[in-house]
Amino acid sequence: xxxxxxxxxxxxxAIFTNNILLVNFLGMxxxxxxxxxxxxxxxxxxxxxxxxxxxxGLNYVVNTFIxxxxxxxxxxxxxxxxxxxxxxQLLEMIIERVSPLLYVVLGVFLPLITVNCAxxxxxxxxxxxxxxxxxxxxxxxxxxxxxxxxxxAMAGIRERMKNAPVPxxxxxxxxxLIVAGLMALSFMAxxxxxxxx
Amino acid sequence: xxxxxxxxxxxxxKALWEENPVFRQILGICSALAVTNLMxxxxxxxxxxxxxTAMSGATVSALRKITPARIRxxxxxxxxxxxxxxxxxxxxxxxxxxxxxxxxxxGLIITNCIIMGRCEGYxxxxxxxxxxxxxxxxxxxxxxxxxxxxxxxxxxxFGSVFGFTVMPAGFTRWTIMVMAPAAFFVLGTFLWxxxxxxxxxxxx
Numbered sequence: 001x002x003x004x005x006x007x008x009x010x011x012x013x014a015i016f017t018n019n020i021l022l023v024n025f026l027g028m029x030x031x032x033x034x035x036x037x038x039x040x041x042x043x044x045x046x047x048x049x050x051x052x053x054x055x056x057g058l059n060y061v062v063n064t065f066i067x068x069x070x071x072x073x074x075x076x077x078x079x080x081x082x083x084x085x086x087x088x089q090l091l092e093m094i095i096e097r098v099s100p101l102l103y104v105v106l107g108v109f110l111p112l113i114t115v116n117c118a119x120x121x122x123x124x125x126x127x128x129x130x131x132x133x134x135x136x137x138x139x140x141x142x143x144x145x146x147x148x149x150x151x152x153a154m155a156g157i158r159e160r161m162k163n164a165p166v167p168x169x170x171x172x173x174x175x176x177l178i179v180a181g182l183m184a185l186s187f188m189a190x191x192x193x194x195x196x197x
Numbered sequence: 198x199x200x201x202x203x204x205x206x207x208x209x210x211k212a213l214w215e216e217n218p219v220f221r222q223i224l225g226i227c228s229a230l231a232v233t234n235l236m237x238x239x240x241x242x243x244x245x246x247x248x249x250t251a252m253s254g255a256t257v258s259a260l261r262k263i264t265p266a267r268i269r270x271x272x273x274x275x276x277x278x279x280x281x282x283x284x285x286x287x288x289x290x291x292x293x294x295x296x297x298x299x300x301x302x303x304g305l306i307i308t309n310c311i312i313m314g315r316c317e318g319y320x321x322x323x324x325x326x327x328x329x330x331x332x333x334x335x336x337x338x339x340x341x342x343x344x345x346x347x348x349x350x351x352x353x354x355f356g357s358v359f360g361f362t363v364m365p366a367g368f369t370r371w372t373i374m375v376m377a378p379a380a381f382f383v384l385g386t387f388l389w390x391x392x393x394x395x396x397x398x399x400x401x
Binding site: 028076077117128170175178181184185 | 224226227228230274275278281282285286300304309310376377378379382384385388393
């Protein structure tokens with residue numbers, strides 16, 4: 001339904017106005033768990049961006065050239081999750097061989113990513129919205145960057161919050177959710193810039 | 198038999214309050230936030246989740262002796278995906294409107310950490326019947342919290358409950374409640390209240 005929207009617009013929208021974390025709530029679990037620490041947040045965000053860009057492209061190809069011609073759309077969920085899991089596994093092996101340094105930075109986060117709902121969510125969204133290949137890549141990359149931006153911002157806020165007098169019962173996930181709400185509110189300020197959906 | 202039903206009750210109590218998957222373990226938040234703008238959607242989502250958690254718990258448990266440990270995660274994901282596809286087909290056939298409203302979030306049940314968590318943490322090492330009860334109870338605990346969040350958002354955002362108007366005619370709708378940030382605020386407040394009345398045990 002967004003056939004006429006160009007890829008750069010989708011890229012921008014996925015980062016700001018339709019941030020997958022703050023508007024579509026994808027990838028909350030790892031967001032809440034990892035955003036305690038700024039360094040891990042940056043690493044995880046990079047890994048998510050990379051995997052998301054590649055898997056949206058892969059899944060688009062699989063969906064267009066295998067699932068639709070053979071009428072297997074109903075098995076989309078299983079196929080997508082297998083593609084994601086296989087890609088992550090492969091990536092882990094390649095990185096380990098090629099760049100031990102990168103492996104130290106990204107390696108620990110890779111297994112986590114298979115069950116990160118943001119990856120599967122982005123793949124399902126792009127199918128529902130009927131994006132073309134280029135639009136899918138833009139959406140995947142933008143979604144990843146948006147997620148990275150949100151988790152790094154949250155990690156920065158949480159580092160500061162360690163010194164703030166948060167009520168004991170609210171500390172931890174509770175206050176994180178409320179801060180995320182405030183962040184979502186401020187991201188809504190972008191929403192007038194692009195009309196999407 | 199009496200002993201067994203007692204065990205079931207214990208599992209249920211644990212899942213609903215003491216170890217409620219949303220309050221205590223902060224699992225499955227993604228869909229908790231996304232589908233709670235209307236109570237009808239939330240109820241359907243809750244029922245789907247109860248079904249998937251219970252059935253995949255039972256299946257994982259039934260196959261636990263013949264599943265090689267190395268590939269068990271993959272096997273679990275496949276079992277869960279299978280039940281999610283069943284739910285998806287049923288929703289599309291009987292409730293097309295709700296299926297459209299839930300959109301990708303039906304598929305995202307696969308990556309809902311509650312189900313994986315129960316399969317990995319309970320069903321893998323327990324008999325079939327308790328695993329089924331445990332899955333259903335955890336699904337129920339999740340569904341109830343979601344309904345609570347959805348209730349607040351729908352009453353304030355649309356002035357209605359399950360689509361029936363309950364607020365007086367002059368009631369001004371809180372538009373913010375329909376939008377994304379309110380989901381964070383309401384769930385955050387829920388966690389606050391839950392932790393105030395029953396502080397979580399200190400974990401180190």
